[in-house]
Amino acid sequence: MKVRLVTIGDEILIGQIVDSNSAYIAKKLNEIGLEVEEILSIHDDSEIIIETLNRILPDSDVIITTGGLGPTKDDVTKNALCEFLQTELVMDEEILAQLEERYLKLNRTMNELNRAQALMPQGSIALKNALGTAPGIWTEFQDTILINLQGVPFEMKNLIKTEVVPRLQEKFDLPFVVHRFLSVSNYPESDLAIALTDWEDNLPSDFHFAYLPERSKVKLRISAKGNYKTEIENRIEAEVQKLIPIIGSRLDSRNKDSIELILGEKLKELNLTISTAESCTGGTIATMLTSAPGSSNYFYGSVVSYATSVKENILKVPNELIENYTVVSKEVAAAMAKGVRELLKTDIAVSTTGVAGPAQGEDGKEVGTVWIAVTDGNSTETKMYFFPYLEREDFISQVSKLALQNVFEFVKIKN
Amino acid sequence: MKVRLVTIGDEILIGQIVDSNSAYIAKKLNEIGLEVEEILSIHDDSEIIIETLNRILPDSDVIITTGGLGPTKDDVTKNALCEFLQTELVMDEEILAQLEERYLKLNRTMNELNRAQALMPQGSIALKNALGTAPGIWTEFQDTILINLQGVPFEMKNLIKTEVVPRLQEKFDLPFVVHRFLSVSNYPESDLAIALTDWEDNLPSDFHFAYLPERSKVKLRISAKGNYKTEIENRIEAEVQKLIPIIGSRLDSRNKDSIELILGEKLKELNLTISTAESCTGGTIATMLTSAPGSSNYFYGSVVSYATSVKENILKVPNELIENYTVVSKEVAAAMAKGVRELLKTDIAVSTTGVAGPAQGEDGKEVGTVWIAVTDGNSTETKMYFFPYLEREDFISQVSKLALQNVFEFVKIKN
Incomplete structure (x- = not known):
């Protein structure tokens, strides 16, 4: 399963904002057994969006984009998607009715830009956004699931939880991915790595082990995946038990990382x-x-x-x-x-x-x-x-x- | 000028950390007139690193990677780079001498992993890292400048400022990129967009204009570039002057964005x-x-x-x-x-x-x-x-x- 995330927006490429959306999505997908292969941040430019989708589509099972679904001119994702899919935008009457109701409640008049938010590419499914005016878009295209979400973090997060995760879980039979974090202090990373050489060499081949150094601390991460959560957790715990005596009193936590x-x-x-x-x-x-x-x-x-x-x-x-x-x-x-x-x-x-x-x-x-x-x-x-x-x-x-x-x-x- | 940033590390792809390094680098490059075309986050896996470099090299003038230069097994960037460049690692005696001096001062014994940090790909230049043990790497290869930096933010930031920016400025004759931020409150984004239609349609064609909505606020960004900073600033100011009466009292700031x-x-x-x-x-x-x-x-x-x-x-x-x-x-x-x-x-x-x-x-x-x-x-x-x-x-x-x-x-x- 190859998942790619694409964040669309110049604000990321000029460093005006930090792309925290990707980290959130990656974490939530990991919790249901989906691993992200690559994260890309690109310009909010139709040509670049289409080019990128064309390039990554054949090698991706799931593509999730964020950004560019708003009502203003610099929001080009939906039109680019349409061009990529070689389809047309059609009015989604159900979404339009929801928007009308929403604006009525807010006591605001709908303008043509607001109405345009209910336009969807023919054949795509609108993901209902309870917290904003732009729906998410779910499209199944050439063996790939293409999901377009808002850039606004709280809207995106809510759609991931209420729409994207349940639909992906229904669609795929997913394994469990388990990460375990340990925290070590006052142990220089390279000395620790030498002390752990034998242990690391004897790790099961399907385990992944990583060092994340911070000034006076090193965080360790052990990752593995499989079909039975308890089984993976037990296998990881067995390795942790061997690790503890090697690290000794410099182990600060065997569960937490911050x-x-x-x-x-x-x-x-x-x-x-x-x-x-x-x-x-x-x-x-x-x-x-x-x-x-x-x-x-x-x-x-x-x-x-x-x-x-x-x-x-x-x-x-x-x-x-x-x-x-x-x-x-x-x-x-x-x-x-x-x-x-x-x-x-x-x-x-x-x-x-x-x-x-x-x-x-x-x-x-x-x-x-x-x-x-x-x-x-x-x-x-x-x-x-x-x-x-x-x-x-x-x-x-x-x-x-x-x-x-x-x-x-x-x-x-x-x- | 096409600049691509590549952040290397599973910690980003599983959402354990937010990639704030890219935003920092993008911002610093923008200040010297370099615009980032794309940001990629990939696994710390040799094959993927080499594949990515091969793919993006022909269409990039500058590639900056972060991560994977440390002393542990999961740090594979330097070896992957060597394989990509089809060259060998050789001991940089000057860097080794600096490392030895550093460890002497810290009163710590150097182990083989520390010594290995002074190995550099033949033909590359070591970027001296005053705050850590791994030097950065500067390589000129097939018309592209390839720069490999640490993932540790304060080391990376220091190298960007002391080594990367001055060298890039020396290498290229760069234009100035100017961004101007305005902040508007209590003005729904779509209503604002409609009010600004004429103004936006009459913007000079080399200007870029963007809306960044937040709950009760909208941030506006006007960007332009050119060879003379004051000239661009004056051109932007002229457009801002036309904008102010349209927005009226809902304009909170014409200079700050947060x-x-x-x-x-x-x-x-x-x-x-x-x-x-x-x-x-x-x-x-x-x-x-x-x-x-x-x-x-x-x-x-x-x-x-x-x-x-x-x-x-x-x-x-x-x-x-x-x-x-x-x-x-x-x-x-x-x-x-x-x-x-x-x-x-x-x-x-x-x-x-x-x-x-x-x-x-x-x-x-x-x-x-x-x-x-x-x-x-x-x-x-x-x-x-x-x-x-x-x-x-x-x-x-x-x-x-x-x-x-x-x-x-x-x-x-x-x-």
């Missing part, structure tokens, strides 16, 4: 609560913690203290510390962590203070300098990092991950 | 400061506000009050309001906004309280319900939204954008 999930698992296990005091990370650590469903069990909240006055008045950082050491200092980081822990009454607290750039901090500290503090009230650990080469956005994301990693190490040692 | 930048511009202009009190958005509004360089001029900070105790004790939300109306209510949203405004002493404050799901809130409110409040101390505006169909992550991002949009409308009307 630090916010790994830490969440640990905090729940130890029954600990946490709060954050964020300066340069501006709320990103809180956002990461809350991204885990169920985080309200251990995450109480955060004080984002971007202004110095907030550090002094809310977090009760003594003014002398700021005067003597500047806001980007070990002492202020520690006081922020202690301050938020007492204020929000949690077991653990973590703080960040640094210069994300691009401009230098007011106290003259170099761009890229950051202090992270973790405290449980009894002891406080502070660490300094210096990332002068990271762009603002990457600096914030890197420091936030490190902060959670530091909390993880802190509670691992203390408990 | 709400955090549009709002930041407005707050600076009006000399207003802001703080946020976030429950269901968990710090995302704060993160968005701080993503704008210079935001410390107007953003003081945030209280992320995930736990009810934080709403009561820090934001001073009266317990009766929570008892009588539940935490997800108009009354609590208003009290949170007022609370944080007084606590952080800002002109404006915005708050969110809702149920992001997937589980129902403790007070029985339905998943997808949210209240947003904006206050300036004198008046407070509250709005309720209901997004039962959005996934947790999208709900949080959508509510955060709406919160900033509401602040924008609030200050626009009041000032």
Whole structure:
């Protein structure tokens, strides 16, 4: 089964937006046993769309496109599809009636561009879009299933779940694809690879194994597929059992792959609560913690203290510390962590203070300098990092991950 | 000039990660006048890499790949490249010496996998990677420039800036590509398109115009290229001048495209400061506000009050309001906004309280319900939204954008 995804739109090719649609579709298809062979992003240009479809059609069982189904002139996918299929657009009266009802409810007048959204290529099936005006399009053509979806993420996601996945499952007898993620810290990737040589050489030939390095961590992924989910899971688990003694204590998680999930698992296990005091990370650590469903069990909240006055008045950082050491200092980081822990009454607290750039901090500290503090009230650990080469956005994301990693190490040692 | 980007790695094809590398490269190339024709994501499989390169080479002036240059078995790009070029790997002694020095500094022993990173295809140039161990690879082959970069974003980004962009600029005489973004709110996309018909029909033929709809907003993009930057900018400005009277007061910004930048511009202009009190958005509004360089001029900070105790004790939300109306209510949203405004002493404050799901809130409110409040101390505006169909992550991002949009409308009307 060869599946290809095609995202259509200049906004992707000029880097105005990141193509997150493909990742979503790929993940959802993987869950039902469909593996994506290739993802392409192309111009919203009829000729290029037709050329691309012509090229990939013979070697694809399923093609899913996103983008270009809207009402404006730069939305050319439906017409290009028609030309590719060598067919005509015909009015889908059922879809038109739905649109009319929709506009009536919205108390808006339908214009000719809205009406045109109900035009469908003859022979194609309209996929009903409950959340928008453009239907998706499902076409079976020369042994290939061709699916055209919206570029608007929430409309596309809803169509994938309510229309595309059920129809594909009905159409094909699909195997199960199982991925298992493990997370290892403080083990250089190449050293780890050498330690795992024998294990890796003895993996069943239908297994796929991958390393995904991040600064101080390596994520491992084991993948396999088959007709019986439990059987694949058991086979993977057997390999994981052999892996664990080789990695030893540097294994942080055998189930989760992101630090916010790994830490969440640990905090729940130890029954600990946490709060954050964020300066340069501006709320990103809180956002990461809350991204885990169920985080309200251990995450109480955060004080984002971007202004110095907030550090002094809310977090009760003594003014002398700021005067003597500047806001980007070990002492202020520690006081922020202690301050938020007492204020929000949690077991653990973590703080960040640094210069994300691009401009230098007011106290003259170099761009890229950051202090992270973790405290449980009894002891406080502070660490300094210096990332002068990271762009603002990457600096914030890197420091936030490190902060959670530091909390993880802190509670691992203390408990 | 045809540029193709190829991201290599199964992690993209299974949706484990979003390919943000391509967007970064596309944007940086655009800034120097290079337009990306196509982006491809393929398996980290030698055969597929070679097949892809063979296919796209004749129709590409520049090909940039990312991924697969690391030290582990699943990193196959360099060997595939060698096979494609029909050449051999030879030791680059200069790179090896640099690696040795690097490991000495890190106080780590080099293993054979690390040494192998200094192997380069004969005839290729090593692009020195100051932030990692794998060099980039620059090869000129059959009229095409083939560039292989790391998948690790900060290493890749640094190589793009320090090596790739300067070399491409030296190699080619490049035009300037200029994009201009405008933001319009409360104007349905299809109605706007009809209003702009004449203007759009009269655009110079070398201009490109696109609509990017978001819920209550439409972003417009005007693009053009040429040899003289100022000339293109002036030509675009002339078209913008004709556009402004057609759009009227629904034009929110004629320079910025994201709400955090549009709002930041407005707050600076009006000399207003802001703080946020976030429950269901968990710090995302704060993160968005701080993503704008210079935001410390107007953003003081945030209280992320995930736990009810934080709403009561820090934001001073009266317990009766929570008892009588539940935490997800108009009354609590208003009290949170007022609370944080007084606590952080800002002109404006915005708050969110809702149920992001997937589980129902403790007070029985339905998943997808949210209240947003904006206050300036004198008046407070509250709005309720209901997004039962959005996934947790999208709900949080959508509510955060709406919160900033509401602040924008609030200050626009009041000032």
